[in-house]
Amino acid sequence: MASVLVVEDDQFVRSALIRHLSEASHTVRSVGTALEALREVAHFRFDVVILDLGLPDLDGAEALKMLRSITDVPVIIATARDDESEIVRLLNDGADDYLTKPFSVEHLSARMAAVLRRSRAAGGAPPPGVIRVGGLSIDPLRRSAELDGSELDLTRREFDLLTFLAGRPGVVVARKELLAEVWQQSYGDDQTIDVHLSWLRRKLGETAARPRYLHTLRGVGVKLQPPADAPVGTAADTPVTEPPG
DSSP, X not given: OOEEEEEOOOHHHHHHHHHHXXXXXXXXXXXXXXXXXXXXXXXXXXXXXXXXXXXXXXXXXXXXXXXXXXXXXXXXXXXXXXXXXXHHHHHHTTOSEXXXXXXXXXXXXXXXXHHHHHHHHHHHSOOOSEXXXXXXXXXXXXXXXXXXXXXXXXXXXXXXXXXXXXXXXXXXXXXXXXXXXXXXXXXXOHHHHHHHHHHHHHHTXXXXXXXXXEEEETTTEEEEOOXXXXXXXXXXXXXXXXXXX
């Protein structure tokens, strides 16, 4: 059972979602505007938010950015828009998944279950100590990361991706393994990985054409390794791991 916030202004769609989710034993609250959604998230704890984009007071894409500024709750976008560039932008802005209307309640249930599994798996395992690779310092316990002493502003998924790769410096990780370990999915769209890698690269101050830490081997996978100017003594194949505390 999960606590779900439905953000949908269409009363018919909203009622159907509430009925279906309630029948599945979820606890459901619902609102019809972006501002109401922000107030709900500020006052109540939710396991997942289902967010419509066509809201009357504020575009859902802007509402997503505002939600991400105050919470890391998983967000599933429900939209009638199927433009690829907009979907990429939504993933860049922090959406965990998206559904294109119309969709079946079975499809929604499957997506919700996958998002909840990933969210709970990320928070359930005991974290290791601080991981240092080159100028990167990652503290899984506090879920914080620094690059050359400056804190990185990462989304939940970016942090999980960076931590997974940093724990295997110099090792090429296949996209299938990333989907399984970071997204907790046995299959998925490579575009999801590409979007998060692109955003992560920008925050690390690099590009795919001029990588420093993140290197993509076309058709093989991705690896993270210290750049050539990394501090002496930090090997490319051995992360420095300190005990937590």
